[in-house]
Amino acid sequence: MNYETTVRADHGSALDVDNADFAEGEAPSRTKRNVLIVVGIIIALAVAIGLWFFNQNGEAGTAAMADREEQAPAITVVSPGASTIEGTITATGTLAARRELPVGIAGEGGRVVSVPVDAGDWVSAGQVLAVIDRSVQTQQAASAAANIEVARADAQLAQSNLDRALQLVERGFISKADIDRLTATRDAAAARVKVAQAQLSELRARNARLNVVAPASGLVLERNVEPGQVVSAGSGPLFRIARGGEMELMAEVSENELAQLSPGVPATIVPAGTDKEFTGQIWQLSPTINAQSRQGTARIALPYAPELRPGGFASARINSGTIVAPMLPESAIMSDEEGSFVFVVDGENKVQRRAVKTGIVTLNGIAITEGLTGDEQVVLQAGGFLTEGETISPVKAEE
Known part of the structure; x- marks a missing residue:
């Protein structure tokens, strides 16, 4: 069987026209979507690249920071x-005798015969330190003693004359005036005895002062006299004695530190040239401050020790309280x-x-x-x- 299909030209043309209109409307939409997709892809890539660089920079910064930490000293x-x-105040100063006694000539002096003591010896009060020649003074004392005997003889004679006159006055052989004269003679003779005795005592006292004696017990620090030397009151100190052997450190401290101290505060002293320590305490603070150095003196009392030599240098640690x-x-x-x-x-x-x-x-x-x-x-x-x-x-x- 044969079938024939007849297609009308007008119908085909209309369909083609509709399809063409649909294609023309769909093309812009697809283009827009494609553009959006491309833009989204670009943005995503940019974000990804940015994140990648950020991560790389962060890791680099962390590494750099770690390197810097590793390189920090x-x-x-x-x-x-x-x-x-x-509290401790450190000071330095000079050692000295706490009470130094200079001993010199008390009398008129003379030639030194002997010096029985030397520097470094211990002496007692009244001990003879030096003997002065007294040959002339001895003769003078002997003469004064003889004068006493002469005066006593004269006084005895005057008394005897007075006694006899008193026996005769009752018989009328001696007048009252004679009795008064004889009494005055007797009194003058007795007075001359006392004068002679006083002169002898004076000479003996002078002779006693010729010997140089220690005024107190202590340690002889200096001896400035030798046998044969002629000395007098103007010769200056012949000896220097540290009374009782007591020493002290004259520590120099600032005026601020001086205000923190008081008498009785303990201190530790170390003389130069030794590591040995000595314990003392402040017994006097300077009442004045040196205007140039702005320092004052703290005098630290110390007992005798061979290492403590006057004139030597020493350091001190002085307690000045506690703080938190x-x-x-x-x-x-x-x-x-x-x-x-x-x-x-x-x-x-x-x-x-x-x-x-x-x-x-x-x-x-x-x-x-x-x-x-x-x-x-x-x-x-x-x-x-x-x-x-x-x-x-x-x-x-x-x-």
Whole structure:
């Protein structure tokens, strides 16, 4: 069977026209979607690239920071805390006799015959230190003693004459005036005896003063006379004696430190040239301050010891009370024109300058009276090589 299909031309043309209109409307939509897709892909790629670079930079920054931390210098730090500190004032001075007795000629002097003592000897009160020639004075004393005998003889004769006259006056052979004259003669003779005795005593006292004697017990520090030397009252001290052997250190301290001291405060003395320590105490404080040096003197009494030589140099550690404060070694404290300061490590391991005020100096360090609480991390050493704000790697000091 044959079928014939007849297609009308007008119907086909209409279909083609409709299909063409549909194709023309769909093309712009597809183009727009394609553009959006491409833009989205580009944005996604840009975000991905940005994230990749961000991650790379973050890792690089972290690595750089780690490198910087690894390169930060390792610095020893310490947390001083707060403790009770025995106040100590360090001073220096000269040793001397606490009570020095200069001994010289008390009389008219003369030629020295002998000197039985020497420097370094111990003497007692009244002991003869030097003997002066008294040959002339001895003869003078003998003459004075003879004059006493002459005066006594004259006095006895005058008394006898008076006694006889008194027996004769009753018989009328002697007048009352004669009795008065004989009585006066007797009294004058008795007075001359007393004068002669006084002269002898004076000569003996003068002769006794020819000997140079110790005024008190003590240690002979100096001997400035030799046998054969002629001495007089103008010769100056022949001996110097430390009474009782007592010594002292005349310690020089600042006026601020002097205000912290009082008599009775103990002190430890170390003479130059020895490590031996001696214990003494302040017995007198200088009432004045030297206008040039701004220092005063603390006189520290010491018992006798061979190592304590007057004129020698010594150092003293004087107790000046106690305080509660942080204490740092000297290496941690620096100073410049603005004053004393330390470097404190903050939470970011950066050093920061902190002004401080120092106080008592001890053998274990220096007290910080202002500027620190004691809980900070303070650079212990090498502060002079750091700058404020510098990052460090703090290392805790071994206790």
